[in-house]
Amino acid sequence: MPFLLARHNPRACLCSVLRKQNEQTRIQKVESKKCPCPPKIQNNMPLVPELRCSTIPLYNGLQIPILGLGTSHDGGYSHDAIVYALTECGVRHIDTAKRYGCEGDLGKAIKESGLDRSQLWLTNKLWPGDYGYRAAREACLDSCTQMGVEYFDLYLMHWPEAINQGGSNREVRAETWRALEELYKEGVCRSIGVSNFLINHLEQLKEDCSVMPHVNQVEYHPYQQPTTLMEYCAEKGIVFEGYSPLAKGQILSDPAVHQIALKYRRTPAQICIRWSIQNGVVTIPKSTKKKRVQENFQVFDFQLEETDMVALRSMHDGRRVSWDPTNVK
Numbered sequence: 001m002p003f004l005l006a007r008h009n010p011r012a013c014l015c016s017v018l019r020k021q022n023e024q025t026r027i028q029k030v031e032s033k034k035c036p037c038p039p040k041i042q043n044n045m046p047l048v049p050e051l052r053c054s055t056i057p058l059y060n061g062l063q064i065p066i067l068g069l070g071t072s073h074d075g076g077y078s079h080d081a082i083v084y085a086l087t088e089c090g091v092r093h094i095d096t097a098k099r100y101g102c103e104g105d106l107g108k109a110i111k112e113s114g115l116d117r118s119q120l121w122l123t124n125k126l127w128p129g130d131y132g133y134r135a136a137r138e139a140c141l142d143s144c145t146q147m148g149v150e151y152f153d154l155y156l157m158h159w160p161e162a163i164n165q166g167g168s169n170r171e172v173r174a175e176t177w178r179a180l181e182e183l184y185k186e187g188v189c190r191s192i193g194v195s196n197f198l199i200n201h202l203e204q205l206k207e208d209c210s211v212m213p214h215v216n217q218v219e220y221h222p223y224q225q226p227t228t229l230m231e232y233c234a235e236k237g238i239v240f241e242g243y244s245p246l247a248k249g250q251i252l253s254d255p256a257v258h259q260i261a262l263k264y265r266r267t268p269a270q271i272c273i274r275w276s277i278q279n280g281v282v283t284i285p286k287s288t289k290k291k292r293v294q295e296n297f298q299v300f301d302f303q304l305e306e307t308d309m310v311a312l313r314s315m316h317d318g319r320r321v322s323w324d325p326t327n328v329k
């Protein structure tokens with residue numbers, strides 16, 4: 001796996017220029033050009049490897065690493081796997097949520113890694129029980145405290161439905177979003193977004209608010225490809241981020257995926273993750289096993305041929321492994 005010794009500086013690097021020039025085919029082009037940044041060792045930075053991972057530009061200029069590590073509740077968190085990911089695999093992007101109940105543990109793992117906060121991309125999510133202007137603000141600041149950080153790189157409304165608040169879903173979403181807009185302007189959240197939002201939810205938010213979401217995080221794998229929503233997001237400048245890229249493990253035994261894995265001498269998980277990032281989708285597989293974390297991040301040294309990309313694309317059958325926001329007004 002190719003490693004850099006020090007943090008890649010996108011602002012000072014020609015990569016960012018290349019990315020802007022190649023908006024349409026940005027992933028393939030960036031990957032096919034070697035980063036011209038010379039490896040550097042800076043005095044105040046720990047000597048841990050950093051994965052050479054492509055990034056996707058948000059409309060405010062931030063660059064989100066295209067591949068990150070997921071965390072979750074119900075046994076979905078492993079301290080050792082997180083520390084291993086950060087210190088041995090060069091992972092710099094972690095996705096979490098208050099709902100997953102691991103903010104404090106994650107904060108400890110980050111500290112143990114020895115990495116500087118500025119070297120990481122941390123996404124957190126606001127749970128619907130904390131929706132409403134005041135509750136949202138307090139919940140975000142509390143999450144920062146729990147994790148021992150001063151800001152999040154990305155902060156998402158987890159789900160479009162309001163629970164336990166007065167007012168319609170639309171009203172509560174707008175009021176909550178106003179709090180996120182403020183946190184964004186104050187720098188507590190470097191970017192803000194939503195999760196599990198459909199086009200109607202985004203259209204309402206567009207009418208009600210002033211800052212459009214930077215990201216929409218939605219279920220995405222070969223069985224579940226919301227292409228109309230993806231096209232809408234692309235048109236509005238919202239980065240599409242896909243969760244459950246392995247369909248919670250369900251797709252890993254699919255014969256069609258195995259066939260492609262055999263061809264490339266890769267694992268089914270690597271094929272699904274590579275397919276997702278090769279489609280330009282920010283991807284966050286979760287594993288609590290060190291070996292699998294390592295495997296899931298070794299996807300930048302091969303490319304799927306167009307015929308295999310199409311074969312995987314043709315597997316869409318609409319099935320979901322997570323929740324379905326279709327009926328949320």
Ligand SMILES: NC(=O)c1ccc[n+]([C@@H]2O[C@H](COP(=O)([O-])OP(=O)(O)OC[C@H]3O[C@@H](n4cnc5c(N)ncnc54)[C@H](OP(=O)(O)O)[C@@H]3O)[C@@H](O)[C@H]2O)c1
Pocket residue numbers: 069070071072076095096158195196217218242243244245246247248249252267269270284285286287288289292293295296322
């Ligand atoms: N915004 C939302 O509403 C939402 C919803 C769901 C998920 N997410 C985010 O997306 C992340 C990923 O989604 P997910 O956890 O639902 O599903 P996933 O990443 O598609 O799959 C995780 C499952 O696959 C297994 N696995 C991982 N790598 C493997 C490998 N190389 N070989 C075999 N099995 C492997 C894991 O088991 P082990 O842990 O035992 O390895 C786990 O059971 C979550 O952690 C979370 O951050 C967000």
